[in-house]
Amino acid sequence: MNSSSTAEERGTVETSDVIVIGAGFAGLTAARELSRSGHRTILLEAKDRIAGRTHLAEHLGRDLELGGTWVHWTQPFVWAAMGRYGIKALPGPEFTQASWTVNGQRHQGTAESLLELLDGPNRMLLAAARRYFPLPWSPLDNPDVADIDELTLSEAIDRLDLPEDQRQLLRSFWTLNFNGKLDQAAYSQALRWCAVASGDWKLMFEACASFKIDGGTRRLAEAILADSTAELRLNQVVCSIKQDDKGVLVTTVAGKQYTARQLILALPLSVLNHIDIQPPLSRGKKEAAARGQAGLGAKLWIRVQGRQERFVAFGPETAALNFVQAEYIDHDTTTLVCFGPDAGAVDLTDAAAAQRHLDAIVPGLKVLDVAGHDWVADEYARSTWPMHYTGYLTRSLAELQRPEGRIRLAGSDFANGWGGFIDGAIESGFDAAREAASALGNDARSPFQAPVVV
Ligand SMILES: Cc1cc2nc3c(=O)[nH]c(=O)nc-3n(C[C@H](O)[C@H](O)[C@H](O)COP(=O)(O)OP(=O)(O)OC[C@H]3O[C@@H](n4cnc5c(N)ncnc54)[C@H](O)[C@@H]3O)c2cc1C
Known part of the structure; x- marks a missing residue:
C-alpha cells in the first residue's frame, strides 16, 4: 500500500502511545512525565547522546560545559528538577578584576566597578x-x-x-x-x-x-532519563512526519518507522523546517522557523599559560570574542570561557586564531589550547541559546505554542518563562506532556493499537 505497510511487513515499525522527538531537557522532561503517567513513550534522538544544547565533555584536562551551563534559584523548573534528584548548585567564583574596551581604549578596574x-x-x-x-x-x-x-x-x-x-x-x-x-x-x-x-x-x-549544576548538565539530564520509563532510541535522525486522523507516522533517515497517537516535537525552532512534515505545519510556524533565533554566536574555551587573576573582560560588540571570563584557575594554567556574537568568525579548533582574538581584548596571555562546539553549524541545533528576533512575542509565540492535530512543539524556544534557558526547556516539556496526556485521554483507542497513517 505505502511505505508504512512495507516497513510494517519488514517488522521495522514500532508503535507507542506517544513519540517525543529530541532528547534535550524539553524532550526528556516530556518523555518522563508521559511515561510515568502510564503512556508508552518512545523518545527519538538524532545524536548518540542525550541533553541537546547542553553537553558536558572532557576537554583541556577537565569536564567542560560546551553548551548550556548556569542555573539559578529564580528559575523554578530547573531548580526543582535538581532538588528532586538531590543535585546541588555550585556557586561560581567571585571575580576580582575587570577590563573593558570602549572607543578603542582598554580600561581596567575591579569587577565591582565594571x-x-x-x-x-x-x-x-x-x-x-x-x-x-x-x-x-x-x-x-x-x-x-x-x-x-x-x-x-x-x-x-x-x-x-x-x-x-x-x-x-x-x-x-x-x-x-x-x-x-x-x-x-x-x-x-x-x-x-x-x-x-x-x-x-x-x-x-x-x-x-552564577550557579552551575554539581556534576554538570549531563548529570541532571541522566537523572531525568533514569526517572522515566520512556524508551530512548539514540541515532534516530527523523526526516519525515505524517499525521492523519488516525495517528502519526515518523520516519528516520535510516528508514525506521514509528507510529503513535500523539507526537511532541522537542526540537530547536531553527531545525523544524528541515523535517518534512505532512500536512505541512502552518505558515506562521514555518515562517518563524525560517527566521530562527538571534543566538548565532560562539562559546569557546581557551586554556592559557600561567595562573591568572580572576578576571572578566568586555571587548567591542564587533569583536570575534567580545567577552572573556577566567573560569578555572589551576597551578600553572588558567581556563577561560569566551563568547562572541558570530559563530562564523570563530574557529573553535584553531589555537592561533584564538590567540589573535584574545590579544584583541586581553593582551599578554599565551594560548595553549582551545575547545568548543559549533552549535550554529550543528544541524540538530542550528542556534545557540534561543534569543528572539523582533516581533516574536506578538507574531510567532502563540502560533508556535498552538498544537496542530496530534503534533505539539516543546522546547526552550517556545517557553513562557525563562525562554532561552534550560529552565524554559523543562517548563515547556511539562506543558507539552500535560497537553499530550490530555489528548491521549480523550482518544478512546486502546493504548497499543497501532494507528495507521497513509
Ligand atoms: C553555548 C550555549 C550556552 C548556553 N548557556 C546556557 C546557560 O548558561 N544556562 C541556561 O539555562 N541555558 C543555556 N543555554 C541554552 C540551553 O542550553 C537551551 O535553551 C536548552 O538546553 C534547550 O533545550 P531544548 O530541549 O529546548 O532543546 P535542545 O537541547 O536543542 O534539544 C533538542 C534535541 O533534538 C535533537 N534533534 C534535532 N533534530 C533532530 C532530528 N531530526 N531527529 C531527532 N532528533 C533531533 C537534538 O539533537 C537535541 O538533542 C545555552 C546554550 C548554548 C548552545
Whole structure:
C-alpha cells in the first residue's frame, strides 16, 4: 500500500502511545512525565547522546560545559528538577578584576566597578520591564508588549542617548546576553528576561552566570532519563512526519518507522523546517522557523599559560570574542570561557586564531589550547541559546505554542518563562506532556493499537 505497510511487513515499525522527538531537557522532561503517567513513550534522538544544547565533555584536562551551563534559584523548573534528584548548585567564583574596551581604549578596574558602570545604563534600558511584562510568566497576556515588540535592542539602546563609552559597553553587554548581533534582536526579549528576574537587572545577570549544576548538565539530564520509563532510541535522525486522523507516522533517515497517537516535537525552532512534515505545519510556524533565533554566536574555551587573576573582560560588540571570563584557575594554567556574537568568525579548533582574538581584548596571555562546539553549524541545533528576533512575542509565540492535530512543539524556544534557558526547556516539556496526556485521554483507542497513517 505505502511505505508504512512495507516497513510494517519488514517488522521495522514500532508503535507507542506517544513519540517525543529530541532528547534535550524539553524532550526528556516530556518523555518522563508521559511515561510515568502510564503512556508508552518512545523518545527519538538524532545524536548518540542525550541533553541537546547542553553537553558536558572532557576537554583541556577537565569536564567542560560546551553548551548550556548556569542555573539559578529564580528559575523554578530547573531548580526543582535538581532538588528532586538531590543535585546541588555550585556557586561560581567571585571575580576580582575587570577590563573593558570602549572607543578603542582598554580600561581596567575591579569587577565591582565594571558592574557599577553597567548599572545606570541597564537601569534606564530595563526600567519598563515590569510595566510591559506585569505577568512575566504569561508573555502572551501582556498587551502593551505589542507597542515595543518590533523595536530592536540596538534601537532601544541608541535611544537612551548615553555617552559614547557607556553606549558601547551596554551594547557589548547585550551582545553577550544575546550571543548574537543586536540589529534584529528584540528589545522585548531583554525586558522579558529582566521581568522574570523580578525587574532587577543585576539579579538577571546573576541568573545567567552564577550557579552551575554539581556534576554538570549531563548529570541532571541522566537523572531525568533514569526517572522515566520512556524508551530512548539514540541515532534516530527523523526526516519525515505524517499525521492523519488516525495517528502519526515518523520516519528516520535510516528508514525506521514509528507510529503513535500523539507526537511532541522537542526540537530547536531553527531545525523544524528541515523535517518534512505532512500536512505541512502552518505558515506562521514555518515562517518563524525560517527566521530562527538571534543566538548565532560562539562559546569557546581557551586554556592559557600561567595562573591568572580572576578576571572578566568586555571587548567591542564587533569583536570575534567580545567577552572573556577566567573560569578555572589551576597551578600553572588558567581556563577561560569566551563568547562572541558570530559563530562564523570563530574557529573553535584553531589555537592561533584564538590567540589573535584574545590579544584583541586581553593582551599578554599565551594560548595553549582551545575547545568548543559549533552549535550554529550543528544541524540538530542550528542556534545557540534561543534569543528572539523582533516581533516574536506578538507574531510567532502563540502560533508556535498552538498544537496542530496530534503534533505539539516543546522546547526552550517556545517557553513562557525563562525562554532561552534550560529552565524554559523543562517548563515547556511539562506543558507539552500535560497537553499530550490530555489528548491521549480523550482518544478512546486502546493504548497499543497501532494507528495507521497513509
Ligand atoms: C553555548 C550555549 C550556552 C548556553 N548557556 C546556557 C546557560 O548558561 N544556562 C541556561 O539555562 N541555558 C543555556 N543555554 C541554552 C540551553 O542550553 C537551551 O535553551 C536548552 O538546553 C534547550 O533545550 P531544548 O530541549 O529546548 O532543546 P535542545 O537541547 O536543542 O534539544 C533538542 C534535541 O533534538 C535533537 N534533534 C534535532 N533534530 C533532530 C532530528 N531530526 N531527529 C531527532 N532528533 C533531533 C537534538 O539533537 C537535541 O538533542 C545555552 C546554550 C548554548 C548552545
